[in-house]
Amino acid sequence: MKKLIVLTLALVLMVTAAQAQKSKAGAKEPPIIDRELFFDNPEIAAGQLSPDGNMISFQKVYKGKMNVWVKKFDEPFEKAKPVTADTLRPIGGYFWTYDSKYILYVQDKGGNENYNVYGLDPYAPAEEATGVPAARNLTPMENVRAMIYNVSQKNPDVLWVGLNSRDQAWHDLYKLEISTGKLTLLKENKDRLTGFYFDWDENIRLATRSADDGSTEILRADAEGFSKIYDCSPLESCAPAGFFDKENKNFYLQSNKGEAEDLVKLYLLNPDSKAVKLVEGDPLNKVDFGGVFVSNKTKDIVYTTYTDAKTRWYFKDKAYEANYNFLKSKFSGKEISIVSLTKDENKALVSVYSDDDPGSVYFFDIPKKKVIKQYTPRPKLQALPLAKMEPITYKSSDGLEIPAYLTLPLGKEAKNLPLIVFPHGGPWARDSWGFNGYAQFLANRGYAVLSPNFRASTGYGKKFLNAGNGQWGEKMQDDITWGVKHLINKGIVDAKRVGIMGGSYGGYATLAGLAFTPDVYAAGVDIVGPSNLMTLLNSIPPYWEAIRKVFYIRMGDPSTPEGKAKLEKQSPLFSASKIKAPLLVVQGANDPRVKKAESDQIVSALRDLGIAVEYICAPDEGHGFRVPDNNMAMLAYAEKFLAKHLGGRYQESMKPEVAKKQQAILVDVKTVKVAEKASGVTKLPAPVADLKAGKYTYAFTMVMGAQNIAMEMNREIKQEGGKWSVTDAIKSPMGEIAEQNLIEPKTLKCLQRKVKQGPVNIDLSYTDQNVTGTMDMGNGQKKPVNVKLENPITIDGAGSDLVIARLPLKENTSTIIEMVDVATSQIKKYEIKLAGTEKITVPAGSFDTYKITMNQIDGGEKTIFWISSADKNMIRTEAIVPQMGNAKMIAELK
Numbered sequence: 001m002k003k004l005i006v007l008t009l010a011l012v013l014m015v016t017a018a019q020a021q022k023s024k025a026g027a028k029e030p031p032i033i034d035r036e037l038f039f040d041n042p043e044i045a046a047g048q049l050s051p052d053g054n055m056i057s058f059q060k061v062y063k064g065k066m067n068v069w070v071k072k073f074d075e076p077f078e079k080a081k082p083v084t085a086d087t088l089r090p091i092g093g094y095f096w097t098y099d100s101k102y103i104l105y106v107q108d109k110g111g112n113e114n115y116n117v118y119g120l121d122p123y124a125p126a127e128e129a130t131g132v133p134a135a136r137n138l139t140p141m142e143n144v145r146a147m148i149y150n151v152s153q154k155n156p157d158v159l160w161v162g163l164n165s166r167d168q169a170w171h172d173l174y175k176l177e178i179s180t181g182k183l184t185l186l187k188e189n190k191d192r193l194t195g196f197y198f199d200w201d202e203n204i205r206l207a208t209r210s211a212d213d214g215s216t217e218i219l220r221a222d223a224e225g226f227s228k229i230y231d232c233s234p235l236e237s238c239a240p241a242g243f244f245d246k247e248n249k250n251f252y253l254q255s256n257k258g259e260a261e262d263l264v265k266l267y268l269l270n271p272d273s274k275a276v277k278l279v280e281g282d283p284l285n286k287v288d289f290g291g292v293f294v295s296n297k298t299k300d301i302v303y304t305t306y307t308d309a310k311t312r313w314y315f316k317d318k319a320y321e322a323n324y325n326f327l328k329s330k331f332s333g334k335e336i337s338i339v340s341l342t343k344d345e346n347k348a349l350v351s352v353y354s355d356d357d358p359g360s361v362y363f364f365d366i367p368k369k370k371v372i373k374q375y376t377p378r379p380k381l382q383a384l385p386l387a388k389m390e391p392i393t394y395k396s397s398d399g400l401e402i403p404a405y406l407t408l409p410l411g412k413e414a415k416n417l418p419l420i421v422f423p424h425g426g427p428w429a430r431d432s433w434g435f436n437g438y439a440q441f442l443a444n445r446g447y448a449v450l451s452p453n454f455r456a457s458t459g460y461g462k463k464f465l466n467a468g469n470g471q472w473g474e475k476m477q478d479d480i481t482w483g484v485k486h487l488i489n490k491g492i493v494d495a496k497r498v499g500i501m502g503g504s505y506g507g508y509a510t511l512a513g514l515a516f517t518p519d520v521y522a523a524g525v526d527i528v529g530p531s532n533l534m535t536l537l538n539s540i541p542p543y544w545e546a547i548r549k550v551f552y553i554r555m556g557d558p559s560t561p562e563g564k565a566k567l568e569k570q571s572p573l574f575s576a577s578k579i580k581a582p583l584l585v586v587q588g589a590n591d592p593r594v595k596k597a598e599s600d601q602i603v604s605a606l607r608d609l610g611i612a613v614e615y616i617c618a619p620d621e622g623h624g625f626r627v628p629d630n631n632m633a634m635l636a637y638a639e640k641f642l643a644k645h646l647g648g649r650y651q652e653s654m655k656p657e658v659a660k661k662q663q664a665i666l667v668d669v670k671t672v673k674v675a676e677k678a679s680g681v682t683k684l685p686a687p688v689a690d691l692k693a694g695k696y697t698y699a700f701t702m703v704m705g706a707q708n709i710a711m712e713m714n715r716e717i718k719q720e721g722g723k724w725s726v727t728d729a730i731k732s733p734m735g736e737i738a739e740q741n742l743i744e745p746k747t748l749k750c751l752q753r754k755v756k757q758g759p760v761n762i763d764l765s766y767t768d769q770n771v772t773g774t775m776d777m778g779n780g781q782k783k784p785v786n787v788k789l790e791n792p793i794t795i796d797g798a799g800s801d802l803v804i805a806r807l808p809l810k811e812n813t814s815t816i817i818e819m820v821d822v823a824t825s826q827i828k829k830y831e832i833k834l835a836g837t838e839k840i841t842v843p844a845g846s847f848d849t850y851k852i853t854m855n856q857i858d859g860g861e862k863t864i865f866w867i868s869s870a871d872k873n874m875i876r877t878e879a880i881v882p883q884m885g886n887a888k889m890i891a892e893l894k
Contacts, residue, residue, distance in 0.1 A: 029411035029446065030385040032651050035639070037384070038441045039631050041066055042377035044077065046093070047361050050100040051343040056374070057083075057103065057122070059091065062132075065627075066090035068103060070122045077375065083122045085130040090626055098343065099156035102178055104138075106146065110590045111622020113541070114145045117161060119178050138181050141165050145543055149173065150198045153296070153343075160186075160196065168542035191226075193219075194546045197251070199244045200299060205271060206240055206251060212781065214549030218253075220271040229274050232257040234553050235466050237264055241292055246299030252279070254289055262461040264288035266304065282306045283314065288459050293338075297345055307459055309391035309403065310433045311335070323366055327352075330371060335434065349374065355389035355407075358382055358435045385410050387443040389433060389451075394486035396455070397478040400467065403460070404452040404483055405431055407439040408492075417448040418497035418646045419487060421513070423480055425504030427468065428554075430457040442501075445639055446648040448493060454479035454509075456554075469554050472533065473512040473570035480509060481517050496522065497646045501638070503527035503624055504594065511572035511583075511602060518580045523645035525638050527586040528594045528623055531602035532574075533567040534558050538826050541592045548824070559825045561788060576605040582612035584641045586634055588621030597857075600674050607669045614641065615667040633662035687748045687806035689872060691724045691799070693717050696873065696893060699843055700730060703888040709733060713891055717799070723751060726799030739798040748803045750795035762822060768792065771820050787825050793818045801874045804852060805867040809834040816857070829857040840866050840876055842892040847875045 045066070047058040057070045062082040068091060071080035083103060084091055094105035103122050106115040117138045124133035139146040139161065147162035157178050162171030166188065173187040173196055186204075187193075197206035207226050209217040214234030219226035232238035232255060241252035250268040253276070255261075265281035266289050281289060283306075290305040295317070303315045303324075315321035327336045331352045339361065340349040346366050353359030360376040376382055389407045396402050408414050420442050424431045431451040439449045453460070454476050456468020468476050480500075487493040500513045500521050507529015514524045530536040537551060537558050544551075556570075557563035568574050583606065587599035596617065606613035616637060618630045625631040636654050643650040654662070700711040711732040718725050724743040729736065735758050742752040755762040759778020764771055764785060771793075775783040794817040795803055809815060815832045835851040849866040856862070866876040879889040 029409070030444070032649055033381070033384055033441075033444045035441065035632055035635055035651055036655070037378060037381040038437045039635060040628050041090075043379065044375040045377045047349050047374060048094075048096060048340040049073075049342050049347060049349055050096050051098050052100040053342040053344070053347045054100065055122070056349075057094070057096070058375070059094075063087045067132075068094050068105065070103075081126070082132050083120055084135060085132045088620070090628075092626070095151070097156040097178065098151065098153045101156065104151075104159075104178070106148075108622070110620045111588050111624075111626065112143075112590045113592050113622060114143050115147075116140065116144070117146045117148065117159075117176070136181060138176055138178065139163060139183070143168075145171075147171055149196045150202070152202055154202055160198070162189075162196075164543055169545035171543070192546060193226075195240075197240045197242065199251075200246075200248045205244070208239065210546035210549075212549070212783065214547075214553055218269075229271055230255075230257075230269060230276075234550050235469070236462060241266065243292070243294045244299075250277075252292065252294075256288070256462050262463050264461075266292060280304065280314075284308070284312075288461060290459075295345060296343065307430075307432055323364075323369075326369060327364065327371070353435055355433060355435060356386040356440075358437075386440050389436065389439060391433060394483055396475070396482045398475065400455060400464075400475075400479070402452055402454060402479045402483060404450060405433060405436075405439075406487075407436070407443045407449040407451070409443045409446050409448065412446065414448075414492050416494040417492060418446065418648050419450060419484065419493040419499065420447045420642070420646075421450045421452070421480055421484060421498070421500045421502075423452060423454065423500070423502045423506040423509040424457070425502070425506050426458075427454070427456045427472075427476065427505035427509075428458050428465070430459045441635070441639075442648075445643070445650060447499075447642075447646070448487065450483050450487065452480050452483045470556060470566065472508070472555060473516055473572070477509065477512050477516060480513065481520055484520055499523040499525070499642055499646050501525035501527070501642075502529070504529065507586075507594070508572070512570075514579045514581050514583060515572040515575040516578070518578050521581045523581050523583075523642055525584045525586065525641065526599075526602075527634075528588060528591055528599075530594045530598045532571045532598060534564065534571065535597060535601075536594065537567070538828075539595050539597075559787060573602055573605060576602060576611070577609055579606060579609075579611050582614075582641075582645055584614045584616070584638055586625075586638075587615075587617045588623060588625065589617055589619045590622045593623045597674065600672050603667075603669055603672050604674045607672065613669055615669050615672065616665050617667050618665045629658055629661045630665065632658045633665060637662055637666070686808070687746070687803065688808050689806045690746050691717055691726070691743065691748070691802060691806075692871060692873075693719065694873070698891040699894050700732075701890045702732075703890065715798070717802075724748075724799075726802070728798040741795050741798045741800075743795065743799060743803070748795075748806060750793075753795070753797060755797065764822065766793075766795075775822065785822060785825055787820050787827070789827075791818055793820060793827070796820065796822075801865050801867070801877060802872065804832060804854065805850070805865065805872045805874070807832065809850075809852065811836060830861075831855050831857055835864075837869065838866065842876050842894075844875075844893040847893075849875050 041061050045059045054073055055070050056073055059066045060069050063085050065086055067082050067084040069080040069082050091105050094103055102119050104119050106117055108115045118135045119138050120133050120135040126132050127134055144163055144165045150160045152158040159176050161174050161176050163174055164171045166172055170189040172189045175184040175186055192210050193207050194210050195208040196204055199205045204221045207219045209219055211217055216232050216238055217228050218230040220229045236257050238255040238257055241254050244251045250270045253267040253269045254264050256264045263281055266279040268277045268279055287306050287308050290307045292304050293302045295302050302317045302320045303313050306312045334352045334354050337351045338348050339351050348364045350362050350364050351359050358378045358381055361374045363372045363374050387407050387410055389405050392404050392406045393401050430453050442449045456476055484498055488495045498521050500510045502510050507526040510524045510526040511529055511531055513521050556566045558567055585599045585603050587596055589596050603613050603615045616634050621630055639650040642648055694717050696715045698713040700713040702709040711730055713728055713730045716727045727740045729738045737757045739755045741750055744751055750766045753764045761776040764773035770789055771787040773785045796819045811834045817830050818827050821828050833853045835853050838851045839848050848869045850869055852865040854863040863879040868875050875893050877891045881887050
């Protein structure tokens with residue numbers, strides 16, 4: 001008992017001291033807070049009420065990763081049981097079906113963002129092997145990214161999903177039955193559709209489309225298809241808000257269309273008459289429309305929000321407003337947000353938080369006005385002294401006012417402090433006020449932290465957003481640099497101890513800051529940031545095709561000389577020699593957005609220049625770190641790195657498993673290689689033999705998942721007008737495809753290429769300087785093709801295998817070639833290797849062959865050719881096509 005009293009007294013004294021630190025920053029700096037309290041798994045998180053209110057689900061560690069748990073509402077949390085058991089990667093998000101029968105969640109592999117949808121019955125008995133009920137993969141496809149469009153309330157066994165299994169760039173619409181896993185194709189997406197919208201009766205009423213010029217179109221669903229009812233330009237914003245009005249006639253629209261409109265506002269649009277009626281905009285006329293909550297019971301708007309320096313709420317429902325004010329009175333000085341609501345809208349889970357409070361979650365019985373605490377995700381952190389986040393503004397180089405947030409360390413005078421600038425990612429996103437783990441962590445280490453909403457940030461109107469067009473590394477970077485100058489001029493920051501750190505675009509801004517303003521920064525930490533804007537745009541994921549044109553408009557078009565020159569100028573890689581400050585680069589090996597090559601090439605360049613650079617790369621991460629041990633290992637290294645160069649504090653200790661992880665993800669920069677740099681194209685090697693006339697037939701098979709589609713390909717090689725003509729004709733269940741290449745004898749340069757597939761006709765001419773022609777899509781749309789060439793290219797399509805087979809290849813030695821991707825008007829590089837010799841058997845017989853591999857640099861297409869060693873004819877080929885859900889194409893000589 002005496003021991004218990006002593007421990008209790010010690011705890012009281014610790015909490016009292018913490019509260020004293022929180023109330024006023026004293027002269028004494030608070031102790032270093034263990035990074036685990038910021039970045040390790042929370043004790044409990046992501047709570048949800050089942051729609052019937054009988055259960056509470058949440059996330060908690062099980063088998064080393066954050067998994068989903070459930071308990072009866074009236075049970076203590078200690079009685080909860082796990083219902084998922086993913087041991088490789090934390091589950092990012094989940095939800096209940098409307099009948100409270102199933103829990104659904106999405107998961108990818110190692111951060112590759114190819115999400116599958118999983119379903120489970122939380123009431124089912126646990127399996128002995130896992131300790132949890134069986135989870136079923138409802139979209140069991142490799143390298144396919146599932147998107148959930150709508151979850152049924154009328155038939156809770158149904159949801160509507162998009163799958164890019166047919167074409168990686170576009171998602172087809174499917175109906176999915178959860179109980180059986182049955183997928184029913186509703187709409188093949190061959191018209192650049194980007195979303196589908198449902199009314200209160202769960203009928204598809206709308207779709208959105210990305211036009212070829214980058215504009216957004218809103219389409220009405222008709223019996224015969226879709227027809228356009230509204231559109232906006234690539235530099236405007238328009239989108240359905242996701243709800244129809246209570247009469248189920250008009251839908252809510254968010255838009256800033258028109259020269260007179262700057263801020264996004266909320267409208268009602270009638271799909272039949274196309275009449276548009278303003279609902280509301282920001283009452284203060286300062287920021288874009290933020291969000292809307294519509295009651296499932298009444299179908300009326302309950303409240304709208306606008307995110308200014310802080311979020312403002314505007315209630316339309318007096319009862320909800322009274323409930324909100326009741327909660328605000330109980331939690332003075334805190335922010336309130338609803339995180340879960342039962343289907344009768346009588347019970348809720350609410351989060352209560354502030355800038356210096358990571359928050360707690362409470363159950364709110366709305367009719368009874370009863371509030372019961374449920375859990376605190378980070379209770380140990382909540383009891384410790386944390387810093388305040390203050391909204392500030394300052395002017396940039398051209399006088400544009402920049403909104404930002406400043407977090408100052410406790411216990412230190414706001415004078416001559418070391419600074420970490422932490423630009424947000426996107427860049428078409430924004431920082432907002434609230435609890436920020438990175439800002440708190442760095443402030444605890446003694447740094448002032450600046451979070452700037454530079455131009456191109458969203459939420460402040462389209463003028464502010466569009467002011468960032470073409471300004472990567474230029475005016476956008478000025479907005480960050482002038483924030484540093486502002487704090488230096490106010491005496492808050494020591495000019496000699498300024499660092500910059502950020503992820504994604506924030507990582508780019510880190511590299512740009514060090515390269516373009518080398519005298520401003522003393523250190524930088526780049527987390528998954530692109531170093532070369534050309535390779536970034538040339539390697540974006542296929543499912544971003546809808547916004548490719550917008551990227552080109554907002555950044556620069558890499559297919560034009562002007563765009564390429566601008567992008568290269570703005571790429572830190574090409575100014576690497578100007579970097580003075582030491583740099584730490586952090587990368588996820590599976591990142592589909594900013595590929596590993598982006599980090600490899602800047603690390604390699606700085607190493608070769610003798611500039612201090614260090615490198616962390618996690619093999620099981622993508623665009624940012626989600627595994628806590630990886631994150632803590634990286635941040636342990638980063639805080640020591642920053643302390644060394646900026647003079648802040650750092651925590652030396654770490655768990656053994658984190659220390660082990662740190663050693664595993666640290667990369668010796670001497671070992672970093674860049675394939676393109678090592679063997680870039682300067683001169684295409686001359687072929688060692690000419691073509692030979694002949695006719696050949698191939699059994700052609702396309703393998704998509706469990707489906708095999710048998711086809712036949714006939715090839716004819718002949719002399720035509722003093723040129724070689726190679727024609728490949730494929731007969732398939734989907735129709736005929738005919739492709740012809742005219743090739744110059746001996747040099748084997750492509751002169752002309754023609755492709756006909758259904759209504760599509762492609763006609764191209766090749767010179768040493770460019771590739772020109774047209775793509776006729778057969779629907780009245782003709783797209784001109786004009787690709788400038790810097791290096792000699794190899795033909796693509798009919799006969800390309802024969803040309804590659806005649807290059808002077810050496811066994812196990814790489815040759816890099818370039819081809820033109822007609823669909824994107826981009827140059828793609830491929831690594832060619834002679835892998836050896838192999839005797840193979842095909843329907844035509846047995847052959848001695850050369851085995852040649854052809855892999856697209858930076859990932860993508862992979863092809864193997866088996867070429868006859870006797871006459872250099874193609875005997876067999878296998879190709880993996882990512883644009884078709886990694887379908888395998890196999891051709892064998894008959």
